[in-house]
Amino acid sequence: xFEPVLTRGIDRDLTxxxxxxxxxxxxxxxxxxxxxxxxxxxxxxxxSNLRGRGGAGFPAGRKWGFxxxxxxxxxxxxxxxxxxxxxxxxxxxxxxxxxxxxEGIAIACYAIGAHHAxxxxxxxxxxxxxxxxxxxxxxxxxxxLGERILGGDFSLEVTVHRGAGSYECxxxxxxxxxxxxxxxxxxxxxxxxxVAGAYGMPTVINNVETLCCVPSIVERGAAWFAGIGPAxxxxxxxxxxxxxxxxxxxxxxxxxxxxxxxxxxxxxxxxEGRRFKAVLPGGSSSPALVEEHLDTPLDFDSVAxxxxxxxxxxxxxxxxxxxxxxxxxxxxEFYRDESxxxxxxxxxxxxWITAVLERLEAGGGREEDPxxxxxxxxxxxxxxFCPLGxxxxxxxxxxxxYFPEEYAAHLRGETCRREVAS
Amino acid sequence: xxxxxxxxxxxxxxxxxxxxxxxxxLLYLVQEAxxxxxxxxxxxxxSFLGVAPAVAESVASFYTLLQKRPVxxxxxxxxxxxxxxxxxxxxxxxxxxxxxxxxxxxxxxDGLFTLQSVECLAECGQAPVLQVNLDFHSGLTPEKVDxxxxxxxxxxxxxx
Ligand SMILES: Cc1cc2nc3c(=O)[nH]c(=O)nc-3n(C[C@H](O)[C@H](O)[C@H](O)COP(=O)(O)O)c2cc1C
Ligand code: SF4
Ligand code: FES
Numbered sequence: 001x002f003e004p005v006l007t008r009g010i011d012r013d014l015t016x017x018x019x020x021x022x023x024x025x026x027x028x029x030x031x032x033x034x035x036x037x038x039x040x041x042x043x044x045x046x047x048s049n050l051r052g053r054g055g056a057g058f059p060a061g062r063k064w065g066f067x068x069x070x071x072x073x074x075x076x077x078x079x080x081x082x083x084x085x086x087x088x089x090x091x092x093x094x095x096x097x098x099x100x101x102x103e104g105i106a107i108a109c110y111a112i113g114a115h116h117a118x119x120x121x122x123x124x125x126x127x128x129x130x131x132x133x134x135x136x137x138x139x140x141x142x143x144x145l146g147e148r149i150l151g152g153d154f155s156l157e158v159t160v161h162r163g164a165g166s167y168e169c170x171x172x173x174x175x176x177x178x179x180x181x182x183x184x185x186x187x188x189x190x191x192x193x194x195v196a197g198a199y200g201m202p203t204v205i206n207n208v209e210t211l212c213c214v215p216s217i218v219e220r221g222a223a224w225f226a227g228i229g230p231a232x233x234x235x236x237x238x239x240x241x242x243x244x245x246x247x248x249x250x251x252x253x254x255x256x257x258x259x260x261x262x263x264x265x266x267x268x269x270x271x272e273g274r275r276f277k278a279v280l281p282g283g284s285s286s287p288a289l290v291e292e293h294l295d296t297p298l299d300f301d302s303v304a305x306x307x308x309x310x311x312x313x314x315x316x317x318x319x320x321x322x323x324x325x326x327x328x329x330x331x332x333e334f335y336r337d338e339s340x341x342x343x344x345x346x347x348x349x350x351x352w353i354t355a356v357l358e359r360l361e362a363g364g365g366r367e368e369d370p371x372x373x374x375x376x377x378x379x380x381x382x383x384x385f386c387p388l389g390x391x392x393x394x395x396x397x398x399x400x401x402y403f404p405e406e407y408a409a410h411l412r413g414e415t416c417r418r419e420v421a422s
Numbered sequence: 423x424x425x426x427x428x429x430x431x432x433x434x435x436x437x438x439x440x441x442x443x444x445x446x447x448l449l450y451l452v453q454e455a456x457x458x459x460x461x462x463x464x465x466x467x468x469s470f471l472g473v474a475p476a477v478a479e480s481v482a483s484f485y486t487l488l489q490k491r492p493v494x495x496x497x498x499x500x501x502x503x504x505x506x507x508x509x510x511x512x513x514x515x516x517x518x519x520x521x522x523x524x525x526x527x528x529x530x531x532d533g534l535f536t537l538q539s540v541e542c543l544a545e546c547g548q549a550p551v552l553q554v555n556l557d558f559h560s561g562l563t564p565e566k567v568d569x570x571x572x573x574x575x576x577x578x579x580x581x582x
Binding site: 073082083084085086087088090091116122123124125126127159161162163164165166167178179180181182183184199240241242243244248249250280284314316318322327330331334337338340 | 437438439440442443444445446447449450471480481484485486487488499502503504505507508509540541542543544545546547548549553556557558
């Protein structure tokens with residue numbers, strides 16, 4: 001039986017430190033700093049095969065192991081930007097389980113030898129930023145953060161840094177630019193952040209949910225964690241389900257839960273009289289999957305094999321009332337507006353894709369438009385400076401592939417001219 | 423930097439290894455004080471950090487939460503991204519526009535409300551969603567939105 005890890009006790013007001021401590025909070029940090037060397041913590045997390053929950057799925061322990069041992073200061077940046085449309089899992093963890101995140105941050109910093117961590121939190125989470133500030137103060141007064149944590153030699157400062165409205169700032173190097181007070185344009189790699197990140201120093205960037213997995217790994221061991229779900233991407237996972245299901249919301253389940261179980265069992269299935277049409281399994285940047293894919297296990301490798309992307313684990317469900325062209329247009333506008341403008345294929349391509357979708361939707365489409373959209377997408381795919389370019393064309397291409405008849409209907413003048421869903 | 427903001431600004435500097443990191447916090451600081459980031463506010467931040475005003479302006483122009491024009495007392499930011507649109511966000515935006523007599527991006531003549539259409543607010547499980555001065559309101563219906571507008575109007579009246 002799967003027991004929740006990330007949301008355990010979340011109904012007992014875990015923003016109060018005494019409640020968090022009462023359910024065993026901070027025992028992992030205590031164990032780490034008193035009983036384990038930093039190297040042992042890195043090894044444990046590596047063996048757990050925890051993969052990054054921010055979207056790319058990079059193994060966390062390996063990332064930590066990349067930092068050069070050269071005596072320079074190093075930093076941890078916690079990515080709390082949560083900008084990927086459809087994703088609302090970090091929001092829950094920040095607002096309702098802030099000490100779990102702080103404990104994960106403290107353990108990660110101990111492991112990598114960082115004495116200053118930054119939580120880069122999207123500007124819209126003003127309430128979340130205040131909760132984190134208050135939680136940092138509470139943890140500090142009890143000796144879990146600040147100077148000489150738990151009476152040992154390890155010290156850590158945590159700074160909450162608010163973003164100001166930019167999806168691209170969730171990309172790790174754009175995040176660092178933004179943290180340094182600049183526009184959120186991504187950096188050329190190499191050098192990778194592990195070598196030259198924040199302020200030119202070795203830096204680890206990890207997602208909120210990734211860091212929230214760390215305390216349980218230290219407390220219960222790598223083998224326990226690795227035993228949850230598929231061996232290739234194990235662990236508990238918060239699935240954020242939105243769209244046209246009966247019970248949208250966050251569901252903490254083992255990695256590898258199938259789309260079918262998540263949508264039809266946990267999220268209550270579709271609304272009265274509606275039929276399943278498509279699902280974006282990993283946020284708005286993931287290509288849509290259709291009925292034949294419903295038995296796909298939700299983990300990094302299986303979703304990739306099905307032709308999409310596990311991404312942030314944000315599952316957006318579309319039923320038969322949804323107009324795919326209009327949905328593609330709405331998302332295209334998003335990527336056009338959020339393109340940082342640094343490279344031409346993305347900046348110009350997202351503009352033209354949006355313009356073509358708009359005229360299709362308005363009834364002024366041309367015969368060649370579906371092919372033109374494919375061509376434009378082809379000019380973007382793999383040719384952009386950062387992954388936002390590929391993100392911008394995933395849903396579009398899947399809608400052309402699985403629902404060509406909807407594009408044809410728009411060309412015949414049967415435009416829906418409705419909302420995204422009717 | 424005006425005297426009233428000086429202590430806070432100095433405190434911000436202590437949180438970072440490099441003073442330039444104070445850029446966004448300081449832009450927020452002047453926005454909180456003035457309601458928006460005015461050219462004077464930009465200059466104030468720039469001179470405090472010892473950079474050219476154009477640097478501060480270039481940074482501010484990148485970020486949508488920094489208001490480059492005066493806004494109303496209540497900034498209503500309606501999410502119209504996919505999960506909210508699936509549940510009627512476009513309707514809701516129209517409804518609000520009609521109620522307020524303005525379109526997205528505009529401010530009511532009495533200076534009370536600014537309406538903006540924004541991207542995913544990471545609260546899609548309770549769509550449709552909007553923020554009022556960054557406070558979340560979720561699971562919205564036209565009726566709930568009407569009640570919200572009334573409550574905000576009342577709050578504003580009581581303050582006069
Ligand atoms: C356009 C774009 C937006 C991103 N937004 C986020 C985000 O909001 N939160 C996040 O954790 N990762 C985001 N990422 C992924 C980060 O670049 C990075 O891979 C991640 O923070 C690493 O943490 P992890 O290894 O713990 O997943 C984004 C990537 C791109 C290309
Ligand atoms: S792909 Fe290019 S223009 Fe688009 S966000 Fe990345 S760097 Fe900016
Ligand atoms: S789509 Fe509206 S909050 Fe995410």
